[in-house]
Every structure is written in C-alpha cells, then in structure tokens.
Amino acid sequence: MNQAHLHQIIALEKQDPAKPNEFEKFFELRLSTNLTIIKDLFFSLYPEESHTAAFKKLLHHQLPTLFKERPAPLKLLDLSRSKQRDWYQSEQLVGMQLYVDHFSKDLKGLENKLGYFEKLGVNFLHLMPITPRPKGENDGGYAVNSYHEVDKRFGTKDDLLKLTEKMRDKNMFLMLDFVANHTSNEFPWAKKAMAGDERYQEYYHIYSDRTIPDVFEKTLPEIFPLTSPGNFTFNPEMQKWVMTVFNQYQWDLNYSNPEVFIAMLGNLLKLANLGVDVVRLDALAFMWKKLDTLSQNLPGAHTLIALFRMCLQVIAPGVVFLAEAIVAPNEIIKYFGTGPLKGNECEIAYNATLMALLWDAIATKKTMLIYKNLQDLPKKNEEASWINYLRCHDDIGLGFNDRYINEVGWDAKHHRKFLLDYYCQNIEWSPAKGEMFMYNPKTGDGRITGSCASLLGLEKALEQNDAAKINQAINKIIMMHGIILSYGGIPLIYAGDEIGALNDYSYLKDIDKKEDSRWVNRPYQDWEIIAHLDSRKTYQSRIFFGLRQLIRLRKHNPVFADRNNLVLYDGHNPHVFIYERTSDKNKGVLVLCNFSESPQSIAEITLDSYGSIANTKDLISGRAITFVDGTLELKPYQLFWLSKA
Numbered sequence: 001m002n003q004a005h006l007h008q009i010i011a012l013e014k015q016d017p018a019k020p021n022e023f024e025k026f027f028e029l030r031l032s033t034n035l036t037i038i039k040d041l042f043f044s045l046y047p048e049e050s051h052t053a054a055f056k057k058l059l060h061h062q063l064p065t066l067f068k069e070r071p072a073p074l075k076l077l078d079l080s081r082s083k084q085r086d087w088y089q090s091e092q093l094v095g096m097q098l099y100v101d102h103f104s105k106d107l108k109g110l111e112n113k114l115g116y117f118e119k120l121g122v123n124f125l126h127l128m129p130i131t132p133r134p135k136g137e138n139d140g141g142y143a144v145n146s147y148h149e150v151d152k153r154f155g156t157k158d159d160l161l162k163l164t165e166k167m168r169d170k171n172m173f174l175m176l177d178f179v180a181n182h183t184s185n186e187f188p189w190a191k192k193a194m195a196g197d198e199r200y201q202e203y204y205h206i207y208s209d210r211t212i213p214d215v216f217e218k219t220l221p222e223i224f225p226l227t228s229p230g231n232f233t234f235n236p237e238m239q240k241w242v243m244t245v246f247n248q249y250q251w252d253l254n255y256s257n258p259e260v261f262i263a264m265l266g267n268l269l270k271l272a273n274l275g276v277d278v279v280r281l282d283a284l285a286f287m288w289k290k291l292d293t294l295s296q297n298l299p300g301a302h303t304l305i306a307l308f309r310m311c312l313q314v315i316a317p318g319v320v321f322l323a324e325a326i327v328a329p330n331e332i333i334k335y336f337g338t339g340p341l342k343g344n345e346c347e348i349a350y351n352a353t354l355m356a357l358l359w360d361a362i363a364t365k366k367t368m369l370i371y372k373n374l375q376d377l378p379k380k381n382e383e384a385s386w387i388n389y390l391r392c393h394d395d396i397g398l399g400f401n402d403r404y405i406n407e408v409g410w411d412a413k414h415h416r417k418f419l420l421d422y423y424c425q426n427i428e429w430s431p432a433k434g435e436m437f438m439y440n441p442k443t444g445d446g447r448i449t450g451s452c453a454s455l456l457g458l459e460k461a462l463e464q465n466d467a468a469k470i471n472q473a474i475n476k477i478i479m480m481h482g483i484i485l486s487y488g489g490i491p492l493i494y495a496g497d498e499i500g501a502l503n504d505y506s507y508l509k510d511i512d513k514k515e516d517s518r519w520v521n522r523p524y525q526d527w528e529i530i531a532h533l534d535s536r537k538t539y540q541s542r543i544f545f546g547l548r549q550l551i552r553l554r555k556h557n558p559v560f561a562d563r564n565n566l567v568l569y570d571g572h573n574p575h576v577f578i579y580e581r582t583s584d585k586n587k588g589v590l591v592l593c594n595f596s597e598s599p600q601s602i603a604e605i606t607l608d609s610y611g612s613i614a615n616t617k618d619l620i621s622g623r624a625i626t627f628v629d630g631t632l633e634l635k636p637y638q639l640f641w642l643s644k645a
Helices: 003-012 020-045 049-069 072-084 107-112 114-120 157-169 188-194 211-217 258-272 299-315 329-336 352-364 368-376 402-407 412-423 458-464 467-486 505-509 517-521 527-531 539-555
Strands: 095-098 124-127 173-179 182-184 232-235 240-243 250-252 278-282 320-323 348-350 385-389 435-440 445-449 490-494 566-569 576-581 589-594 600-603 616-618 631-634 639-644
Touching (some): 003 020, 003 072, 003 299, 020 049, 020 072, 020 299, 049 258, 107 114, 114 539, 124 490, 173 258, 182 188, 211 232, 211 240, 240 250, 258 299, 299 320, 299 329, 329 352, 352 368, 352 385, 352 412, 368 402, 368 566, 385 467, 412 445, 445 517, 467 539, 467 639, 589 631
Parallel strands (some): 095 124, 095 490, 124 173, 278 320, 320 348, 348 385, 385 490
Antiparallel strands (some): 566 576, 576 589, 589 639, 616 639
C-alpha cells in the first residue's frame, strides 16, 4: 500500500494547526506506520546479523535526532502537505531550471528576481548544484564537496535560507539535487580514505589490486568513454583502485555498507532542512553495485531508494523525491515503485521518453513513433507524476525503443544517425544548430546538445535574416512548450528558453569547459533583453508572452492537474499529435499539434465529441473552431487547446 495514504489519515486527525509540542506525537505515529517496512527494507539490503547494531543506530538515534533538527516552520508545512498528499500533481505548478550564476550571479540576486518568475507564471525552481565543489573540472557541480553547505560563489547558507523563506511566502517551490551515487575526491570521507583510514575506505568501492575491478569492467558500460574511459581510477596516495563510474574525480559510494546509508540519510535531511520541497535524486539508477551486472537499475537500487523514502516520510513527509533516471521507458516507471513497493519509491520522475520523442517528431515531421512508444508505456501509479521538459542542462539522448523504429518501417541504426546529423549540423537543409556530445565512433551512438531555440531553427533563421523561417521557429518553440504545459505533470522550462536564448559558444574559451559541449546549452540570462520585453516587438517578446499565456491557461484549467487523465487520439494523420486531458465534468481539453511545415487536416469524426459540438473553441486564440467539409485545418506547427464551451 502507498504509505502516503496512511500518513494523510494521520495528518487529517489534526484539523487545526499543530502546536510545536505536538510535532513529536505525529513523528511517533509516522514512525510506527513505516517501521515494519523500514525494517524489512533495511535487512533486505543488510541481512548479516552483524548489521543489527546499525539498524538500532538508525532507529533509536538517527531518525529521532534528525526529526528534532527539522525547523518548526517546516514541520508545520509537512503536516499541511501530508493532508494534501498529491500537492505536486497540481496544475498550478510550472517550473524553471537554472544555474544561479548564469541567471542572477548569486542567491541574493536570485531572490531579487522572484518577481520575474511571477510575471511569467513560474513558481517551481530547480537550481543546479550550489554546494561546494572542486576547482576546475567538477561536472557542473555534481562532484560534491558538501551536501548542505553553499559554495561561496553563490553566497552563504543564510542567503539560501532567506531565499527559501521568501519563496514559501510566495507559495513557490524549490528543488535541489542530492548527488546520492558519489562524492568528489575532495569530500571529507574521501580525504580520510586517502589518508589511510580504513573505515572511510569502506565508504567507497576501493580495492588494493585490479582483480575485482577487472571483473566489474567485463559488464560495466562506459558513461563518458572519451573523457573518462573505464570505471576505476588508481589513487597514488592509497596505492589502490577506486570505482569512478562517471569521472575520475567522482568516487562512487559503497551502499553495501549500512554506515554509508545512515550517514547519507543525515546529509539528505540537512539538505531538506534548508527549505527544499523536492529532492532530485541524481544518478539513482547507479547506486547499487553488483558483480557480473551493468550495476544499473538493479533491484538493490530500488530497495535503497524506498528505504530513503520511508525514512524521509517519517521525518519530513512534506518533501518528495524526483528520480533522475534517464533510462528506458519501462525502467523509468519502476522508480515510482512496483510490487510491494508500489507507490513507495519516488513521487516524480523525468518524462525522458516524451522529451526524446518530441525531438524525433520535429526532425521527421512524423508522429508515429510518439504513438508507438506512448501507447505501450505502462501506466504510472495514481500518486506519481512526471517532470515534462524539452531539454535540461544535460544532453538530449535518443532513449526510445529500436523495436518501434523498425515497426514503422525505418532502420533503427540509420534513423539514429539521421537524428544526430539533423541536429548536429551534418545535413545542409536542416534548420537545427546543435552539437554532438560523447559520440562513440565504434557504435555510432551519440547525444545532442543545444538550446531549445537553436535546435528548433531560430539561430539559423536569424543568421539568414529570413522572416518566414524566424516565424516558423517561434511557432515550433511555442508548440513544443505547449505540449509540456498540457501533457500531465510538472512542466519544466530551461532558463533562457522562455526568451529564445541561442547557443552559448563562450564555453570554447574556457579550459575547464571546452571539452564538454553541454555548456553550449547553458546560456547566461540576458537581462538587457528582458528589460525590453514589454515592447512586444522582438522574437524574445513573442516567445515570452506566448508562453505566459499558455501558463495562465494551464493554471485556470484544473483538468491539467495530473490525475492520470490523459487519452491519446488517433487523428489518422502521421504529422499530427492529439491527446485529451479528460474530466468527469465534461470540461476536458483536447490538444492538437501539427509537426509539419505544411498545413494538415484532421477529420471532424476523429475528434469524438470535440468535433460534434458546435461551440467548441480554442482556448489559446479564444475563438470558436471551424470545420470545413468535415475537416479541421492546422497551420504549420500550430497548437490547439480545444474546449467544449
């Protein structure tokens, strides 16, 4: 059973705001509710009798201590959120992802920019890592020197606390990363390990010779084969080998040691206590390692995540998990929990499948793969939700099933090459201006980088000074964002995409960044352009106010809340994507998207009741739609949100 249901019952027992001296009572009730599951999960991971002492430490010391450390205002918020339970599924949530230093220099600057988010309608922020990290290469902050301090380049912990307090006053939400799989090689535990402390050497996968690493390497894939080949790094200070799946300066944690879990739970709660509403579990698919496997998506990883979730639910039930699992569609669903753990892992996950399919449809001008993949995707739990996004700080992978590519009549290998060529400037007629990331000539695999606007043709159109192509690119940008705003889940816009930011090539001049093409899609926010948005005479203004209108429409229509209320429609036109957000009050919305640069027609009969009601209107234009000879015409890259008036 989903434990959040039980915690909702507990929270609803108290209708009026709880007094501080009553918080302990609710903690005890939540602990007793989750205790059996916590015990079963713990001993499933750590079955040896010698680990009984570690469990007692978790139960009798760590959980009560962490609860006492949680600030009273956040405990009160926990109770309120427990009563709502599904607050993260609301149509009111609209997100933005950003690097603080690229957006506003520091946290104080970000606090001063909250009005900008309000103007657009954004109330959910994902800040890229703001914790201390090594100088030089640090994987964009994902090499962690501390989980709960603030890197001085962004300000102080006090600045962060002031920001989160102000955000709560404005009913805004914050997501921060918890890099659960690894630390940097400068983390205190790593330093102690390098100094010869055997206790802390057991916090990582450290081996005195290559015997076990060589066995691991037989099955472990390479994440960054060009810049960080292999999965182990020799450390000269210890004269030992350390598992470093991502980069040589990122040491993988050894969760087979229960002390690591207990210590990381403490780091998790210290992060949550800064005022974090959503914890993004980074690289969670890699957290459990096992010989003779890929060490990805293992059952042990799911058990470990559920254990974190059940403990967090006892201490801070108002905080939820986002699964950063960019994996195959059938694997993503599992991070919501399956079987006995159904509904008891992560509440939210990235909808990477939809993201990749949308970019496929733009390149092919066809929607067959969207339907093939989404129709076969298992239905998520009712309590779960998606993050819908077009792109993020990272690259764009082509994570959809080869079988479906073959079923629509395309060769999977050639099709993936076409997509890379289309977006990475290897096809002359393509409007896209992206770059390749981590291309592997042995396999032909690669990933795509670039800002949304540049990938959708705006940069090239501006270079050519072609008004028609500029207009077409703007329509693509608005249509694509219209999908993530209406599909079901939390829409997440990357900062700069709301004003059509182009690729940033300045990274090529930075010695620490020039080998990582992902920096091309991490532009600095242009506040000079933003200062003149209200003139509405620029392409930036058209994009900004076009998205603002869609955001407002989303928030005024409860049907966009994520209630598993999405139904795909077959419009019998390979260029058009159609789906309905249903409502039992006959107030649904039908979304139509034309992925072609040519006008497309949809037969009235395929739109069910939306085609038979005379007063069906388009929410975006505010006008009634017109069928001509029984068909509805969509202009190139046109987006309709149809409602029965």
